[in-house]
Amino acid sequence: MTTRTSTPDKILEASRRLFNSKGYAATSLSEIAAAIGISQGNLTYHFPAKSDLAARIDAEARQRLRERRTTRQPGRVADDYVAHLLFAMDLTWSNRFLQRDRMHFIDKVPSPDVDLKADFEELYGLMERxxxxxxxxxxxxxxxxxxTRSIWVMSRYWMDYLRDFEGLTEISWADQERGIEHHFALLLPCLTAPAQQELRVALVRIRKRSEQGQTG
Incomplete structure (x- = not known):
């Protein structure tokens, strides 16, 4: 994720961190302002209400979804499948308050949610491939x-499980990999033996890329 440097960006990052860790309702504007060393008046100059912060973070998460859909280049279907799931897990965890606390700051949740529906359709397209x-x-x-629906639900709520049952506040590759194992528990019994092996190899390949990116 791009490092935030401007005051509005710092406000958004502090808000995301506090909303995720404490919850939207339990986080005050004064607490967000104190986290980055500015006055509450300076914060409200940029974001008049706490709901404005949540709305902007939600818009950014949706933008990440849309950008990925429009810029991704198809490759091996096994690689694309694993990459899709890991992206969904990362996005959900990075913005986990959006799902957990949504009814606190959005009067009416759009139904159907076009961005989540598009994400589901992408996964279904991978299954069709x-x-x-x-x-x-x-x-x-x-x-x-x-x-596909069962696998998508698994992807959407895996991070909630990590938080609620294991008390995690940070995730590692190993945590993501455990999530993939749950996907595989649903998917692999439906696949041929060569296809199962192909997905296993894809997971190792993407893990190595991730490790190289972290050390590069």
Whole structure:
């Protein structure tokens, strides 16, 4: 994620951090201002209400989704599948208060949510690619939509599990990898043996890229 340097950016980053850790309702504007060493008046000059902060963070998260959809270049379907899931986990965890505390700051949640629906359709498209490449066992999948929906829900709520059941405040690659194992528990029994191996190799390949990026 790009380092924030301007005052509005610093305000947003501090807000995200506090909303995630303490909760939206329990975080005050004065606390956010103190976190970056400015007055509350300076904060409200940029963001008059706390709900404005949440709305901007929500808009940024949605923009990340849209940018990825428009700029990603398809590769191996196994790589694309793993990358899609890891992106979803990272975005959800980085902005976890948006899901957890949404009803506190949004009067009416749009239904259906076009961005989340597009994310689901992207995952479904990956499943269709797998099917087209003969990766599914012929007798294993009765309904591709149902399988996709189960996997998407797993992706969406994995970070909540880490927070609520394990008390994590930071995640590591190992935590993400455990999430992928839960996806695999749903998906792999439906795949041929070669396809299962292909996904396993993709996970290792993307893990190495991530490690290289962290040390580069």
């Amino acid at each position: 797998m099917s087209g490449e003969g990766m599914f066992r012929a007798d294993a999948v009765a309904d591709l939509q149902t399988l």
